[in-house]
Amino acid sequence: MKYQAENAVSSFFYYMWNAWSKEECKVVFGDMYRHFWDKWSVSADNAIFGAAERFFAGLSENYQKLLVERAVTLYDGRAFRKEPDDSDILVCKECGSRQLEIQVWINANTDERISYVYEDNDGHWCDGKWCEECVDQTFFCTKAEFTQKMQSWWESCGLESKEQITGLKVCDCPPAESPQTFVDAAGRWWNSRDYEYKREIYNKHTSNNE
Known part of the structure; x- marks a missing residue:
């Protein structure tokens, strides 16, 4: 910069x-x-x-x-300053955390970073990449990609799951308008949550984040 x-x-x-x-x-x-x-x-x-x-x-x-x-x-x-664009922020591909580490070679006398321990491997393995939250080696992706992943998951959730997550009920909507009225209300509820809140919900309700 x-x-x-x-x-x-x-x-x-x-x-x-x-x-x-x-x-x-x-x-x-x-x-x-x-x-x-x-x-x-x-x-x-x-x-x-x-x-x-x-x-x-x-x-x-x-x-x-x-x-x-x-x-x-x-x-x-x-x-x-304005926050970096989500497409420039790396997160864990499994849980979405930003608490990432990567192994590097360091000059023992100057503390200068020399290079990554593992060279670029076109994403074929995750050696040297670590997520503090998962406490495991992991792949990285951008925050924008993980946000889209969570959005796709949310849209795939059924009515019962959305009721459980939001606390809203289909039966509370006018009979002539439900369930679309409920879906719209649940969507507004989801969209009003920030990244970390969505991530917590996503990780809680998915198995192996798939």
Whole structure:
């Protein structure tokens, strides 16, 4: 991402003050997050004021870049940026979680990422790809693809399943209009839910997410 130096500095500090957390550390540093979270904890334990500067100074240039890239992805100075498009976000193909890890080779002296442990295999196997929520190796897909998968599942659900999920009842609709009135109401209920809520319902009501 291209950005102006002054804006990047502002974005970085605003990010560290308002968004930095263990979860963000996972997003930025992947399977190395525990190492970097320990480094952050040491910086913050010394004194919270100046912790961001000390933490940044202790990173290699490559990891400094990763941290700044994340900051300017989320913030434009002191303002939130628009969320990345769902087609650019990777999730677990099985459960839809964004808590993903991938194995990489790291330079032991500089902490610089060199390459993935497993080269691209055209999606034939999932070695080196891990979902924290599934606690298993997995394939990745985009959030947009998983959202469509959940939508297709919802549309395939029968009336009884939709009654169970939504709490709405076909019998509550006018006899002359049901079940279409119920289907429309259930559809509005489903569409009003966010991604994480839909994902929870989907995973609860499907077997092996198929």
